[in-house]
Structures are given as C-alpha cells and as structure tokens.
Amino acid sequence: MEFKEVVGRRRSIRFFEPDRPVEREKIQKMLEAARLQSCAVNAQWARAVVSFRDDLKPDQLKRLLTPVAALNVEMAPVHIHWFNDLSIVNKIQGSRLRELVDVGALAPTHGWSHKFVDEFVYPQILKPMTEGPAYPVYSTFDVGMAVANALLAGVDEGLAVCMVTLNGEVLKEVFKTPAEWIPMPTILVGYPAENWDGGGQRPRPPFEELYFEGEYGKPFPRDPKVVEQLKAAKMIQEPARPHSPERIAEIKRLADKYGLPM
C-alpha cells in the first residue's frame, strides 16, 4: 500500500474477529518497524511484550480489562504491551552515540567524536537528564514514535489496530517486567470484524486550530489544492458522520453477531 493511504486507513478498530489468528510474521513486521523509528541519542527506550490472548490464563485476561478497554481487549487475539525502559541511558553510557560516530551518521563536521560523547554529551547532558523530573516525559515521546511506526506497519499488513491504556501495575505483574520499565499503552491487533473503514475517518479539530506559522496564533494556511491531492492519494478519506444510519446498522449487526448489548 502507498504510504499516504496507510496513514489514511489507520483508525482505531474496536471490533475484532476474535477467533481469526494473526500471523506471527505480521506481528514481527510491526516490531521491526518500531525498531527502525528515529530515537533520541539512539538509546531505544521502547520495549514491548507480545501477548497472544489465548495464551493468557482467564484470570490474567480478566485483570487486563478496564472500563474504557474491556470488550476490545477481549476480542483482539494479540496484544502488544509497550514499556519505557528508563534504565537504558545509564546502561549504555553513550555507546550508541559512539556507534553513530563510527558509521558517520554523527560526523566531525558537526563536532562529533568519541571524546565529545564521553567527556561532554553523556556526563553533562544525558546523565543529568536521567536525574531530572522531565526524563520520563522525554523518553515517553520516543516510545510513542516507535509505537506509531508499528501501528502503520500493522495497517499496511491489512490488520486492524487499536491503542488502549491498561492498568500499568497489572501489566507489570502479569508480564513480570523489570522494575525500571514504565508501562505505556498497548496496541490491540487482529482482523477487523467491522468494515475496515470503521465508519470513516474520525473527527479532528480544524487544521488551523492546531498548526501555526511563525508564531502562535497565526495559523499555517491550509491549501485546498493540497487537500485535494491528499484525497486523491487516499490519505484524507471520508469523515465519520454523527449518527450515520449505516454505522448504526453496522454496530447493530456486530451486536447481534457477538451477543452484545446495544
């Protein structure tokens, strides 16, 4: 699929075919995409535990359910739980930056050398950063970047994906993760039981409210010609409409099929 169409087709699918397994290779492709994402100082904070729902004990699955993510967790055959490994920066102590120097990604033209990493960047920037209160926030940004790549790779493989936020303490216990790993949101993966388009692209605030040029308050102008190009490339698709009779009928069909309340 073309990149723009992948971006346009991604949406949170909350009705999965519960008994249709996902090929392991597709899960691997999602993880491979996550690993290739850009990451500050190439540290790689993102960690994931892949959990095949049917390998969980019934009480483990029950503990994962939350008020805003219960049915979709039960329906999705695969869950990819993400974590932020806060220990990584002090474990690697600049070694991944030295690797970047060695392969010429960080070049001497820009002031990079092993000495610069060992005597300045690690001790004076990175180590103090890990001791500051904003460290979990910075590193969470990197995990989000990796997760976004995994989501798009899943869509490209024809899968249905949905992010959910589960109970972090439960995730740590059930998956026995190291103490330094902070639980992050989870990707639910499966094949859609609903139409892949989920009723259309979900509502967003207007472009001009979100993005600015030069300074805050001056919207970055949205060129309608570009919008048309992106529609042709299937990145901008039909929006989901409130109270659409087709969407209501589809939810009813799914409710009947799976014995769900409506």
Ligand SMILES: Cc1cc2nc3c(=O)[nH]c(=O)nc-3n(C[C@H](O)[C@H](O)[C@H](O)COP(=O)(O)O)c2cc1C
């Ligand atoms: C970090 C994150 C956490 C989310 N947690 C949940 C959740 O717990 N339950 C849920 O139903 N959707 C969750 N979502 C999905 C959002 O609600 C969804 O992205 C939003 O409805 C916009 O729709 P779209 O993803 O279909 O474009 C989460 C999304 C993100 C990025």
